[in-house]
Amino acid sequence: MNPEIVPNHRKESLGEDGMLFVRTEDIIDTMVKVPLLVASMIIVAAIMPVQSSFSSPRTLDLIIYPDGSTHVSTEIDVDPFATDYELDLFGSTIDNLVAVGENDFLLDADVLGDSALIETFGSSVISVEYDIHDLVSKQGKVWTFSLDAPSDFTLLLPKNSAIVGMTSLPINMEIINDKNQLTLSRGDVEINYLFSTPAVIPDTIDPINSGSQLDYLTYAIVGGVVAAVIGTVAIIRSKQKTVKPILDKQLDQTTQTDAIDTETIFKLKPDIREDDKEIVKFISNNGGQAFESELRKKFLQPRTTMWRAVKRLERNGIIEIEKKDLQNLVKLRKNMEEEE
């Protein structure tokens, strides 16, 4: 009267022909789950690229020119079934817009404020290039680039520019033709830069460091010899009281007063770099001459950078280099005006 309660899953029985019957609920469950899982994955994989592709640039590259204007080039996936695409520009002062579709067709584009309506007519990818004057502002000597980027992008800074402020982390940095190119993440970015003497961030170890140990040793030996020679000469001269030192001093003074003023130099040589002008001004204020080592200290430049600057000025005929006490004495040339 009390039948034994057997759990469902234990209801395995042998049939009349002795076959073993097994419940197939788990198998059915698995058979349903796997296709569902695969289908879900496929849906996710298919939807995500579509969601993120239209309207988001495939590539975005920016080049800043020395006057602060910026060249934008971008490649965008667009809906191939749409007649046109409204591109959000990064500002409203736009020049030189070119939109090219698939098969390199020039596309018609109308710039309306800070957007451009591009007739895509079936193109699935378009490339757009334009110049913009809204991304860079200048305050004093400091230039500020700011952008709310819709995707990761590259930014090529002008030659001789040095970054002095930044609000986001760069992904990468390369040097292309002496210009710094940063790769930056999407979102708000602000970069401050100025134009200054060190043209680019050194890609390799500063030569001044690699040669410094050797230099110190050389200086120690040469210094010892020079000190001995100077000492000997000083002893001999102190015994021979002559008027020659006074004449030397007078000559030095004459040299100093004869140096032409910087304004005239800059008029004669309008093409010299701003950082070189600073060097010329310093030499001029220093009585028309200065040791190269003094210039290095003043402008906090590595030996090679300053040497190149001095050589550049020498090539321009602005200065001449003399050896004095085993050092380079840089002098402003007196006969520049005559030569010009």
Place this chain on the structure above:
Amino acid sequence: MKTLAIFTIFVLVFGTASTSLVSDAYAQNDPNILLRIAEQADKQIKNQLERSYGNSIPSDIEDLYDQGHNAVESLEKSLPDNVEQAREDFLTAMKLFQQISKMTSTHTTETKVTASDVSDRDLKSELNRLHKYFQSLKSVSEKQKTGIELSEIQRLFILANEQIDSGDNQGASETINEIKSLITSTKKHIRDYSSDSASDRVKEFILNQLEKIQKILDKADSTDEIIKANDLIAEIEFLISEDDVSGAKQKFGELNKIVKIIKKSIR
């Protein structure tokens, strides 16, 4: 089935969320880049302060500089092991240097760079921009095999460059204006040349779209919009048969607006 539904929802939600997480992930190629940029900024700021103030740097600015310099030193120590700390130090240093730059420049008013300011016109930059523009058009012209002669513009680019180098700004300015005018007419020529193939492309596109629109209209109930849309379709087909592509484009724009309204009413 309940478990199955929850499982499916989980896969979908996780799939969606995981891809957005990946796109926001930050990948630094080489953390030493941070040090190089920060050291350079440090040097520049020091240089700028010495030039601006000599030995009498205002104490608030000097404090900021010291903090920034310390952050750069900390950044150097953090690398290569503690990249997270290095990133923090980098941002701290660069924000401080940015603050200093702004403080030292406050006496001058901010100016937006505009191309129209002729007195402060950077002819070299302008020429480079035009050259980039020209290169884009030249590339299209060559790929389309238009055969448009571009040597005169190239010659003018060389001339303008020489004029700028020799300080002849007036001459350079005139040459640049000439280049601009020639580029505008070149762009028009390229467009005219490719208009035939472009027309075919537009026609094909519109006819394909009309088929799809017709299917949508067949599903909808008869309304004023449907009648208008059908009239427009007939008009567009006629314009295309008459080779009036620009007219067809214009009518197609009108049709699209009506179709949008119809689509909403179907939903």
